[in-house]
Amino acid sequence: MEVRIERLEPMHVAFVRxxxxxNQVGSAWEKLCMRLGKEGQLGAGAKFIGVCYDDPExxxxxxxxxxxxxxxxxxxxxxxxxxxxxLAGGEYAVVTHAxxxxxxxxxxxxxxxxxxxxxGRELRSQPSLEFYLNxxxxxxxxxxxxxxxxxxxxxx
Amino acid sequence: xxxxxKIDLCRRHxxxxxxxxxxxxxTVGEGTYLTVSGRGEPGGPEFTDRIGALYGVAYTVKMTRxxxxxxxxxxxxxxxxxxxxxxxxxxxxxPRDQWNWRLMIRTPEIxxxxxxxxxxxxxxxxxxxxxxxxxxxxxxxxxxxxQMLHVGPYDREIETIARMxxxxxxxxxxxxxxxxxxxxxxxxxxxxxxLKTILRIPVLKAGR
Numbered sequence: 001m002e003v004r005i006e007r008l009e010p011m012h013v014a015f016v017r018x019x020x021x022x023n024q025v026g027s028a029w030e031k032l033c034m035r036l037g038k039e040g041q042l043g044a045g046a047k048f049i050g051v052c053y054d055d056p057e058x059x060x061x062x063x064x065x066x067x068x069x070x071x072x073x074x075x076x077x078x079x080x081x082x083x084x085x086x087l088a089g090g091e092y093a094v095v096t097h098a099x100x101x102x103x104x105x106x107x108x109x110x111x112x113x114x115x116x117x118x119x120g121r122e123l124r125s126q127p128s129l130e131f132y133l134n135x136x137x138x139x140x141x142x143x144x145x146x147x148x149x150x151x152x153x154x155x156x
Numbered sequence: 157x158x159x160x161x162k163i164d165l166c167r168r169h170x171x172x173x174x175x176x177x178x179x180x181x182x183t184v185g186e187g188t189y190l191t192v193s194g195r196g197e198p199g200g201p202e203f204t205d206r207i208g209a210l211y212g213v214a215y216t217v218k219m220t221r222x223x224x225x226x227x228x229x230x231x232x233x234x235x236x237x238x239x240x241x242x243x244x245x246x247x248x249x250x251p252r253d254q255w256n257w258r259l260m261i262r263t264p265e266i267x268x269x270x271x272x273x274x275x276x277x278x279x280x281x282x283x284x285x286x287x288x289x290x291x292x293x294x295x296x297x298x299x300x301x302x303q304m305l306h307v308g309p310y311d312r313e314i315e316t317i318a319r320m321x322x323x324x325x326x327x328x329x330x331x332x333x334x335x336x337x338x339x340x341x342x343x344x345x346x347x348x349x350x351l352k353t354i355l356r357i358p359v360l361k362a363g364r
Contacts, residue, residue, distance in 0.1 A: 030222070037219020040278035043285050044208035046215075133345055137230040138166065145345055 001115050003095050008149070010089040013049060013069035014041070016081050021061040023102060025050070028068040035082050036070050047071040050130035051087065056105070088126050092149040093119065100141035104130070104148070111148060124151040163229035163264050173233075173338065175354050177305045179323040184298040184356070189235070189260040190214055190272070191294045192287070197252040198310075205287050206259060207234070212285035214261045216275035221267075232262040237334040247335065258334075260294075269293055298333060303356040309348035316355055324359050333358030 014036060018028035029048075036042050051067040069087070078084045093116070097107040108128075116123070129149040136144060166173040171182055190213060192206040214231045222228050237258045240247040247255055276288035302324050306316040317335075324330055338354035 033215075034219050034223040037215050038223045038278070040212065040216050040275070040282040040284050042215040042219065043212035043279065044210075134342060135231060137162075137164075138233055143341070145342075 001095060001110055003093050003111070003115055003119070005091060005152070006094050006149070007091050008087075008089045011047075011049075011071050011087040012074055012076070012084065013087055014072045014076055014078075014082050014084055015051070015067040015069040017083070018066045018068060019062075020064065022052075022056060022064060022066060022104075025066050025068060028066070031081055032068050032070060035079075036072070041070065041072055041076070048132040049087070050132065051127045052130060053127045087129065088124075088151065090124065091152045091154065092129070093121065093152055094150075095148050097146040097148055098144070100144060101136070101146070104146060107148060111150065116150070121155075122153040124153045126151040160227050163227065163266075165232055165262050165264065166230070172303075172356075173354070175303050175305050177307065179302050179304040179320045181300060181323070181327065181359075182303045182356075183300050184358075186295055186297040187262055188265045188267075188293065188295045190217075190263050190267075190291055191258050191260045192291045193256070193258045195254070195256050197255070198257070200253075203257070203259075206290065209279075209285040209287040209291055210234075210259050210261060212279045213272060213275045213288050213291040214263070216279055217263075217267055217271050220271065220275065220278075227264070227266055229264045229266075234339045235260040235262065236337050236339070238337070239334050263293070265295070267293065298336070298356070298358045300329070300360075301333075301336075301356045301358045302329070302331075303354060306353045306355050307349075308351060310343075310351070310353070313353075313355060317357070320355065320357060324357075325362070327359075328362050329359040330362040331357045332360040 014032065016028040016032040018025045033042065047070065049069040051069060053065040056064055076084060095107060095111050097104055128151065131147040131149065133145040133147065172184055190210060192210045194202045194206050196202050218229065218231055238247055239256050240250040240254060272291060272293055276291065279285040279288040302320040304316055304320050306313055321331065336356040340352040340354065341350065343351055
């Protein structure tokens with residue numbers, strides 16, 4: 001497993017919260033992208049990020065929390081179901097998952113179950129992030145790319 | 157909310173967007189595209205600016221329609237036509253800063269020029285894509301073409317084009333239109349040897 005360490009700056013994002021199984025996050029993305037798209041916020045450099053608060057192996061699927069997020073400027077204002085928040089900066093371990101979203105769990109299992117215990121690093125008490133690098137509407141599922149960011153405690 | 161299924165032009169025109177690693181003949185009917193044109197090196201400042209404008213307009217139009225419960229559709233893959241002044245075919249021998257290009261995203265014909273203008277105004281107003289007003293809506297027909305999936309770096313296309321040319325010659329045809337590429341992979345994320353690109357070149361009966 002190829003893992004890299006990256007430092008992220010804190011990121012201001014617009015988001016829509018989804019509570020329920022991960023395979024039903026599509027409606028949160030639709031609400032978010034409709035609002036942002038019609039306001040001209042979805043250009044070529046738009047960053048699409050999922051915030052994953054819960055481990056579906058531990059939390060009941062109907063209570064799993066997930067935020068569909070897009071990075072926006074400080075002038076973006078929350079309205080209706082679209083909120084704003086700042087994602088934590090700091091060091092993250094990053095792995096790229098290549099393939100369908102429904103196999104992300106296998107990459108998480110290897111990342112957190114095998115790489116992390118041997119890395120000498122510890123997880124920070126913050127959610128993992130997923131950066132979606134292509135449009136699932138027009139991309140063959142086998143060609144989808146997702147960067148998984150696991151937050152790390154600073155080295156002492 | 158509309159009950160119509162989302163339009164996916166790549167699925168609708170599968171013969172044009174799912175092509176083998178061997179050259180084939182395809183007939184490409186009229187297509188409507190969001191387009192933006194320019195000149196210069198791929199990846200250069202003008203090229204990068206125009207790609208930003210094209211994607212910005214594509215997603216702003218789509219999401220504005222979706223918000224208004226109008227017919228939804230899939231934003232297609234990036235496509236590009238390439239040519240040099242005075243010839244359509246020998247661009248590979250010309251310095252890259254003299255390459256002409258037209259970047260395109262195939263779009264359902266239900267999208268109107270007025271929707272484009274509104275999207276450009278929104279994007280420019282937000283400072284997101286200063287060249288958004290350069291994006292046009294154009295329709296054209298390529299007709300009979302040779303087409304092939306190229307797997308590998310863009311600078312190895314010459315080998316694929318030679319195979320396409322050989323098929324054309326075998327069929328009594330010759331290249332006559334703009335070199336057209338359909339980008340199935342993102343070169344920022346996929347290793348050069350794994351990049352997948354459909355190459356398409358219109359053909360005519362030889363000697364005409």
